[in-house]
Amino acid sequence: MxxxxxxxxxxxxxxxxxxxxxxxxxxxxxxxxxxxxxxxxxxxxxxxxxxxxxxxxxxxxxxxxxxxxxxxxxxxxxxxxxxxxxxxxxxxxxxxxxxxxxxxxxxxxxxxxxxxxxxxxxxxxxxxxxxxxxxxxxxxxxxxxxxxxxxxxxxxxxxxxxxxxxxxxxxxxxxxxxxxxxxxxxxxxxxxxxxxxxxxxxxxxxxxxxxxxxxxxxxxxxxxxxxxxxxxxxxxxxxxxxxxxxxxxxxxxxxxxxxxxxxxxxxxxxxxxxxxxxxxxxxxxEFRAFEMLDSPAGGLLLYRQKLGDWVSPGDVLAEIVDPTAPDLDTEPTVIKAGMKGCVVSRRLSRQVAFGDFVVMLAGHKRPASGKSKSLLA
Ligand SMILES: [Zn+2]
Structure with missing residues (x-):
């Protein structure tokens, strides 16, 4: 002791x-x-x-x-x-x-x-x-x-x-x-x-x-x-x-x-x-640039990338499935990377609401457009 x-x-x-x-x-x-x-x-x-x-x-x-x-x-x-x-x-x-x-x-x-x-x-x-x-x-x-x-x-x-x-x-x-x-x-x-x-x-x-x-x-x-x-x-x-x-x-x-x-x-x-x-x-x-991606829709969250994966602008990070969509062929809503970066943090729950945080990318250069938030513990 x-x-x-x-x-x-x-x-x-x-x-x-x-x-x-x-x-x-x-x-x-x-x-x-x-x-x-x-x-x-x-x-x-x-x-x-x-x-x-x-x-x-x-x-x-x-x-x-x-x-x-x-x-x-x-x-x-x-x-x-x-x-x-x-x-x-x-x-x-x-x-x-x-x-x-x-x-x-x-x-x-x-x-x-x-x-x-x-x-x-x-x-x-x-x-x-x-x-x-x-x-x-x-x-x-x-x-x-x-x-x-x-x-x-x-x-x-x-x-x-x-x-x-x-x-x-x-x-x-x-x-x-x-x-x-x-x-x-x-x-x-x-x-x-x-x-x-x-x-x-x-x-x-x-x-x-x-x-x-x-x-x-x-x-x-x-x-x-x-x-x-x-x-x-x-x-x-x-x-x-x-x-x-x-x-x-x-x-x-x-x-x-x-x-x-x-x-x-x-x-x-x-x-x-x-x-x-x-x-x-x-x-x-050493990361200096970040992109925080929130969900544009509510539904079920399916990840297409793992923690630690590197992605490029346009890569699909996650899909949001609406289990109630009347058309059964409805395509899921996608969340795409706006910058080249590493998937360093993401939502744990596989259910997500409209506006919830989903993924944080970290890289070296800020996205040309899109949201870049400050990091706070
Ligand atoms: Zn904390």
Missing amino acids: PSAAETISLPGAMPGTQRQLRVFSFGDPGARPKAYLQAGLHADEPAGMMILRELCKLLAAVEESGEITGEIIVVPMANPLGVDQALNSAIMGRFELRSGANFNRAWPDLVSGLADSVRKRLGKDSGENVDLVRRELKRRIAALQPESPMMAQRIALARRAYDADLVVDLHCDDEALPYMMAPDELWDEAKRFAADVGVHSLQPNGDSSGAHCFDECFAEPWQALAKEFGARVPLACQAFTFEMGGVLDVDPKQAQRFAQGFLRYLRRIGCIEGAAPRHRANGLN
């Missing part, structure tokens, strides 16, 4: 509905670098939870052999509030049912006024400046009001993540290849990380302005200060989101493989002693 498995009580909306957040800690508190990894912020996305469960086992073993030099915090199931919401046996873990709020949107703004609040106290030593900013971030998080169960849960997670050098948020898609998302500023580091973990591709964060996802909450303060003060305040937090495949990707062997990948990267950045093996960038796709 790890040296510390902390149980945090979270208030429920009504008496007797308290919930618990389990936080696993490895290494000495305050040791650097500090890594924070969580899964299940969208509580119906189980793939990452399985991976972090396996990662905890690996970390317990390396801690046992005295190899942990930094501090590593793991929250394998970051959303007890969401995982306990269900409708007709299906977990409703993306939105809080009480408020309708997405669990991975509208995280607290730690940026506004931050530069002004530290400006006069910044010195020449960048390390001291980082400490100063972290103290200021701590103060801001301490001032947040737990005005609802959801906010109390957010504060509990933020208190453990805000001062980490590395923040990792694991999600999964409906049915997808595993991929990592990163902002442009962190692209080169993300390539090393993605290669270590062994995901299929690296994709940009997309235009999430205003969405304010979990990872952005902790990276944005540093990006804003670096813009204002240059090298005096380095980017002291690198935050990334992974989509670890789809909701059916709960497989112990696959999870162990990915957990080994995360462990490899934690070794690479010095959280664990020993040299990480040379990274293998082989096979990692």
Whole structure:
């Protein structure tokens, strides 16, 4: 067992509905670098939870052999509030049912006024400046009001993540290849990380302005200060989101493989002693262009392409069959690719409604026409 498995009580909306957040800690508190990894912020996305469960086992073993030099915090199931919401046996873990709020949107703004609040106290030593900013971030998080169960849960997670050098948020898609998302500023580091973990591709964060996802909450303060003060305040937090495949990707062997990948990267950045093996960038796709295809009709969904297949403009990706069409020779409605790309994500259910998302293509060049959406975990 790890040296510390902390149980945090979270208030429920009504008496007797308290919930618990389990936080696993490895290494000495305050040791650097500090890594924070969580899964299940969208509580119906189980793939990452399985991976972090396996990662905890690996970390317990390396801690046992005295190899942990930094501090590593793991929250394998970051959303007890969401995982306990269900409708007709299906977990409703993306939105809080009480408020309708997405669990991975509208995280607290730690940026506004931050530069002004530290400006006069910044010195020449960048390390001291980082400490100063972290103290200021701590103060801001301490001032947040737990005005609802959801906010109390957010504060509990933020208190453990805000001062980490590395923040990792694991999600999964409906049915997808595993991929990592990163902002442009962190692209080169993300390539090393993605290669270590062994995901299929690296994709940009997309235009999430205003969405304010979990990872952005902790990276944005540093990006804003670096813009204002240059090298005096380095980017002291690198935050990334992974989509670890789809909701059916709960497989112990696959999870162990990915957990080994995360462990490899934690070794690479010095959280664990020993040299990480040379990274293998082989096979990692870097995608910059996307096409999201929605269904033009309701009906039964038949795929003509598999995940990982490459398609060209005009190729048929899926057919929609209307089982009630009076003419029994009616041709199915087709969904065609608008760009050259790889099928990286698709709808799991084989029933689809008019307007529902069906397939995401990822490639290198945007379609001449058609819809291109931003990616958001
Ligand atoms: Zn998600």
